[in-house]
Amino acid sequence: MQMTLAIIVFIVAYVFIASEKISRIAIVLAGAAAMVIIGATDADKAFYSHETGIDWNVIFLLLGMMIIVGIIHKTGLFEFLAISAIKKSSGSPKVALVYLMILTAIASAILDNVTTILLAVPMTLIVTKHLKVSPIPFILAEVFVSNIGGAATLVGDPPNIIIASKADLSFNSFLVHMAPMVILVLLVVIPMIVFLFRKELVNAPEARDAVMKLQAHDFLKDVILLKKSLGVLTLVMIAFILHSFLHLEPSIVALFGAGVLVAISGLKPRDYVQDVEWSTLIFFSGLFIMVGGLVGSGALAELSSFLKDLFAGNTQLAALSILSISAVLSGIIDNIPYVTAMSPVISDLSVGLVGRQEHVLWWSLAFGADFGGNATIIGASANVVAIGLAAKAGIHISFWKFAKYGVLVTAVSIAMVYPYIYFFYF
Secondary structure, X not given: OHXXXXXXXHHHHHHHHHHOOOOHHHHHHHHHHHHHHOOOOOHHHHHHOOOOOOOHHHHHHHHHXXXXXXXXXXXXXXXXXXXXXXXXXXXXXXXXXXXXXXXXXXXXXXXOHHHHHHHHHHHHHHHHHHHOOOOHHHHHHHHHHHHHHHOOOOOOOHHHHHHXXXXXXXXXXXXXXXXXXXXXXXXXXXXXXHHHOOOOXXXXXXXXXXXHOOOHHHHOOOHHHHHHHHHHHHHHHHHHHOHHHHOOOHHHHHHXXXXXXXXXXOOOHHHHHOOOOHHHHHXXXXXXXXXXXXXXXXXXXXXXXHHHHHHOOOHHHHHHHHHHHHHHHHHHHOHHHHHHHHHHHHHHHOOOOOHHHOOHXXXXXXXXXHHHOOOOOOOOHHHHHHHHHHHHOOOOOOHHHHHHHHHHHHHHHHHHHHHHHHHHHO
């Protein structure tokens, strides 16, 4: 009964989020409270359990990077980069979008997709303001390529960090098994996105002429603070890349970097705290508690048992099925708690696999979760952060607007991975 109630609570909450009739923050908080009322979770499980509670690593990673980005925002760097990008594109929205997507994809692999979105969206709002076009295609495009580009490395997407920890995979393993396919998918998805938004990527000749008269350096406000900020951000990036060697969680690195930058910036708290997306952090907390209710009630364990019986030692069927299931469920649940819940199942199914197929189920999980996160607004952390930043700027991106393009991008991305898994591993 408790498991049934937990599933009902989650489905009802999801329907309300999709309908957008009520604030999504109010919905997840009500859903979290309902999970406690029915006994699917409690205070200990919600706040202290790594398996069934709030993922504080994700929350504090976001908080630390939001503070760092808030301080960088005071330097005028976003304006400088934005003007530089649109001048290189000669004021063409289509060319500017391609530049921004390539930069976002690369940055997502080096940093992580959440940090990249925190950096990219403020810059994008400036770009589209000067180009006099809608920012929505740019924001959606950057979210999609950030999730795809982040799949290339261990630190690029939070689910990859979880998978690397559970399966004892190295940074280089992700480069060998994930990065080549990510590049191929980006080569297809980037022109596809430009085509999908072609009607919205049009501006007047006057807007292009006005853009070419701007001087990027005029927008830099505080060069000294900029040097300090870039120095700290560089060290944070290096620490992210050396995650496997330093044995420091990205959240610790982000918080430490934020603390150092706050100390040397000379800014007052009100100068950078206002850039923290508190509503996004609250939304994630409520969502984690709801998913924890599914785990605590045994709903996801039932799914795990079903999959074990279904595959019955057929590794090829397991790999392709996990890819499909992960793509679908990551779009519905959120890929971080989904990967956390599925990791024990994948670990059990991988026992006895050797050679080329030793980690194939883990790669299927990674591709499915990372690419599947593009399907809906709540599919990945980067999505939620981007929508929150857009909302703060007065730009509304609906659940269905996101899904209209996100599902298509996910379908194309996953379709390209099927033959890769089949031919490369089997």
